[in-house]
Every structure is written in structure tokens, then in C-alpha cells.
Amino acid sequence: MHLKKTLIGTRGAHMDKSTYTLVCGLEVHAELKTASKMFCGCTNDPFHAEKPNTFTCPVCLGMPGGLPVANKKAIEWTIKLGLALGCKVNLFSHFDRKNYFYPDLAKGYQISQYDAPFCYDGVLNTDLGPVRIRRIHLEEDTAKLLHKTVNDKKVSLIDFNRSGVPLVEIVTEPDIHSPEHAKAYAKKLRQILRYLDIADCDMEQGGMRLEANISLRAEGATDLPNYKVEIKNINSFRFLEKAAQYEIKRQSELLAKGETPAQETRGWNEEKGQTFSQRSKEDAEDYRYFPDPDIPPIRFTEAQINDIRANIPELPSAVTARWLKEFQVEERFGEMLCENREEVEWAERVFRTAKAENITVNSLASAIVNKKITANTGDDAVKVVAAFKQTQQTDQVDPKLIASTIQEIMNENPDAIAQFKAGKTQVIGFFIGQVQRKLGKKVDARELQAQIITSINSK
Ligand code: ZN
Ligand code: MN
Numbered sequence: 001m002h003l004k005k006t007l008i009g010t011r012g013a014h015m016d017k018s019t020y021t022l023v024c025g026l027e028v029h030a031e032l033k034t035a036s037k038m039f040c041g042c043t044n045d046p047f048h049a050e051k052p053n054t055f056t057c058p059v060c061l062g063m064p065g066g067l068p069v070a071n072k073k074a075i076e077w078t079i080k081l082g083l084a085l086g087c088k089v090n091l092f093s094h095f096d097r098k099n100y101f102y103p104d105l106a107k108g109y110q111i112s113q114y115d116a117p118f119c120y121d122g123v124l125n126t127d128l129g130p131v132r133i134r135r136i137h138l139e140e141d142t143a144k145l146l147h148k149t150v151n152d153k154k155v156s157l158i159d160f161n162r163s164g165v166p167l168v169e170i171v172t173e174p175d176i177h178s179p180e181h182a183k184a185y186a187k188k189l190r191q192i193l194r195y196l197d198i199a200d201c202d203m204e205q206g207g208m209r210l211e212a213n214i215s216l217r218a219e220g221a222t223d224l225p226n227y228k229v230e231i232k233n234i235n236s237f238r239f240l241e242k243a244a245q246y247e248i249k250r251q252s253e254l255l256a257k258g259e260t261p262a263q264e265t266r267g268w269n270e271e272k273g274q275t276f277s278q279r280s281k282e283d284a285e286d287y288r289y290f291p292d293p294d295i296p297p298i299r300f301t302e303a304q305i306n307d308i309r310a311n312i313p314e315l316p317s318a319v320t321a322r323w324l325k326e327f328q329v330e331e332r333f334g335e336m337l338c339e340n341r342e343e344v345e346w347a348e349r350v351f352r353t354a355k356a357e358n359i360t361v362n363s364l365a366s367a368i369v370n371k372k373i374t375a376n377t378g379d380d381a382v383k384v385v386a387a388f389k390q391t392q393q394t395d396q397v398d399p400k401l402i403a404s405t406i407q408e409i410m411n412e413n414p415d416a417i418a419q420f421k422a423g424k425t426q427v428i429g430f431f432i433g434q435v436q437r438k439l440g441k442k443v444d445a446r447e448l449q450a451q452i453i454t455s456i457n458s459k
């Protein structure tokens with residue numbers, strides 16, 4: 001994305017014509033949908049808990065002496081995601097403590113991974129270009145703070161149902177060069193997380209959260225800018241795009257004045273459509289990371305990794321490419337039928353059935369995507385194809401018979417003709433219905449409409 005540098009009228013000194021390029025990396029957190037939490041046996045279902053603080057135990061409440069035990073499934077799923085994104089896997093890995101204080105973090109540290117993440121060096125291809133994955137690590141979610149008013153007093157309440165939920169963090173290289181690219185990457189990542197059936201990514205509830213590191217550099221420059229602004233609290237793809245657009249404008253104005261934007265963390269305010277300064281950015285050293293002494297390091301064998309790899313289903317990008325080849329289904333339709341594995345298998349059955357009946361599969365895919373036929377993924381393929389055929393099918397009727405039937409209906413309904421001529425064009429539906437009924441056949445409605453209008457206008 002290239003922007004004209006903002007021109008400063010009065011000062012004049014910086015009125016050159018240089019432009020800036022966006023340099024953006026994303027950090028995405030997604031809650032894994034394992035049955036139990038990351039380091040204890042508590043139920044992992046914070047969004048459906050009946051009451052706050054019910055899915056808790058000494059470990060996820062952060063009580064002294066509580067001993068964490070790592071969730072094997074969460075680790076396997078993290079590696080599965082990494083492999084799906086072409087990452088390398090660290091055969092030796094461990095968990096670290098990231099120390100900081102906040103009321104939603106009772107232990108005073110978050111169990112995360114620092115120098116040995118489970119996965120690293122991957123790539124996710126989008127329509128707007130590839131985005132390299134720097135690392136994927138596993139950590140625990142924090143409790144949730146609720147700011148409320150109780151008895152006229154403003155209070156902050158803490159719900160620990162979310163504390164200790166497995167949280168996977170996917171960090172990219174700064175390969176994103178437009179707000180649209182950021183959005184495309186995040187959407188595709190969500191699709192893969194859902195497709196692998198490891199995360200629901202409900203963004204409204206906070207099941208998937210986005211952070212963007214944004215800076216600008218002069219067009220043509222290749223080195224990284226000497227500052228970085230982190231935007232937090234982004235909970236929709238649209239806000240991500242808007243926040244990036246806003247930062248491009250804000251930062252380019254500062255740079256045009258010869259200033260360097262401050263290295264800081266900013267939030268996104270949706271009402272104002274602006275980012276706002278929250279705090280100066282901390283460095284990794286501030287967290288005093290060190291290996292968690294309560295959790296043994298983890299070793300994998302190549303064979304174990306290959307087992308996980310063998311269980312990765314054909315991914316959406318491969319499915320849509322194959323559908324194009326096999327069924328001539330355009331990729332834009334294919335992509336919309338790749339939400340999850342179940343949907344893909346269903347669409348595949350429908351396509352095969354259609355192809356066997358010599359139906360243009362792409363038209364059928366278009367009809368499903370555009371909701372021209374009502375089809376649920378539970379519906380039988382034969383039924384779906386039959387429903388589509390009905391929308392396509394028209395009876396062969398002698399054109400002379402159609403013309404004479406139209407005339408008969410016209411003669412019987414002079415009032416409706418007057419209404420049409422007075423501008424009440426919806427009576428055309430009445431005429432079409434009458435003609436179809438009289439013929440007792442299904443005639444292409446669009447064709448019929450054209451003929452009826454011609455004959456009304458000739459009256
Ligand atoms: Zn617990
Ligand atoms: Mn994190």
C-alpha cells in the first residue's frame with residue numbers, strides 16, 4: 001500500500017514527493033477447544049458456563065502450591081496447526097513463565113513459551129501474497145475482568161472460568177503490506193483453525209483476538225523501521241482493517257513532519273474510529289522469562305510428528321484447487337463451501353452426484369452459495385441435486401399456446417392491466433402466476449415476464 005506523504009503547507013521544508021509502505025506483522029491468539037484446560041482438569045468452556053468461577057481449581061485460580069500438568073491434546077493440536085502452516089517443529093520444547101502483574105493473572109505469571117516454541121518458520125499464502133509465520137507457541141489464557149456498577153459503585157469483577165484455557169499464539173513476520181492483506185491473512189488463518197477442528201474462533205466472545213504491529217517505511221526501503229506500534233484489542237476483521245488504515249494516516253503525518261512515531265501499545269476505539277495510546281511498549285526483558293520449573297520439558301520423536309502430520313485433512317486451498325480441476329467449480333464458490341471438513345465432504349457428494357447427471361457443477365455451486373436453493377450440509381446429495389434441477393427445469397410449451405394464453409389472461413383482467421399502467425408493476429407476478437396455472441406447465445418465468453410486458457404495452 002503506497003500513500004502520498006502528507007504535505008505540510010506552512011513549513012514547506014518537507015514537501016517532497018516520497019511515499020510510505022506499510023510494514024505489518026500480526027499476532028493472533030486463539031482458544032483451543034479441548035475438553036479440559038491447559039494445565040488442570042477443569043472444563044474448558046468459558047462461554048457456556050452457567051455462572052462465573054465454576055470451572056476452577058487451585059491450579060487455574062493460581063493458588064500457591066497448585067501443580068500444572070500440560071494438556072497433551074492441546075500440544076498435539078498446536079503442532080497440527082504448525083504442520084498445516086508448513087512450520088518446522090521443535091523436537092525439544094518447554095514452557096516458560098512470563099512474569100507480570102495484572103488482576104486477571106492471579107499467579108503473577110503466565111505460563112507461555114519463549115525461546116523454544118512448538119513450531120516455527122511456516123507460511124500462509126493469501127490471494128494478496130504470502131505471509132511467513134515466525135512462530136506458533138502455546139500458553140494459557142487469563143481470567144476475564146468485568147467492569148460493572150454494583151450498588152452504585154463501580155467495581156471490577158474477575159471470572160476465572162477462562163483462566164488456564166489453552167491459547168495458541170501465531171506470530172507472523174512483518175510481511176503484510178496493506179490493510180486488506182492483514183484482513184485476508186486473518187480470515188484465512190481462522191478458516192484453517194476451524195477446518196482443523198481445533199478452535200471455534202468466536203471473535204465476538206474473544207475466542208480469537210488480533211494484535212497488529214504496524215510501522216511505515218519509505219517506499220523502496222528494505223530495512224525494518226526503527227519503531228513499532230502495537231495495536232491491541234482488535235476483535236473483528238473489519239476493525240483490523242480500519243485500525244491499520246488509521247495508523248497509516250497517523251504515522252505518515254508524523255513521519256512527514258520529520259518525527260518518529262512513539263514505540264507504544266495502542267488500543268482501537270470503534271466509536272471514534274481511532275487508535276489511542278495505552279502504554280509505552282515493554283521489552284521481552286521486562287517479563288523475566290524463565291523455564292517453568294513445575295513442568296518437565298517435552299521431547300518428540302520424528303515418528304510422533306509424522307503421526308500428527310498423517311492426520312491433517314486436505315486443507316481448503318487444496319480442496320478448492322482440486323474442485324476446480326475435477327468439477328470446474330470456480331475457486332470463489334469453492335472457498336465458501338470449505339468452512340469445515342463436514343461441509344467439504346457434503347459438497348463433494350453433491351458435486352459427484354451432479355456430475356454423474358451431467359449437470360454443470362459450477363452453476364449448482366453458485367446456486368448453493370447464493371442461496372438460490374435451500375440446502376443444509378445435512379441434506380442428502382440426491383435431494384440437493386433434484387432441488388437444483390427443479391430451478392433449472394422448464395417444460396417445453398408451444399410458443400403459440402403461450403402467446404394465446406397471455407392474451408386470454410389479459411382479456412380477463414383489464415383492471416390489473418390498468419394497475420400496471422398506473423405504475424403498480426408488482427401485478428406482473430399475478431399475470432405470471434395466472435398464465436402458468438392456465439398452461440398447467442412450468443415456463444421460464446423471466447421469459448414469460450418479458451412477453452407479458454410487451455403485450456401489456458401493446459394494448
Ligand atoms: Zn482448574
Ligand atoms: Mn500471548
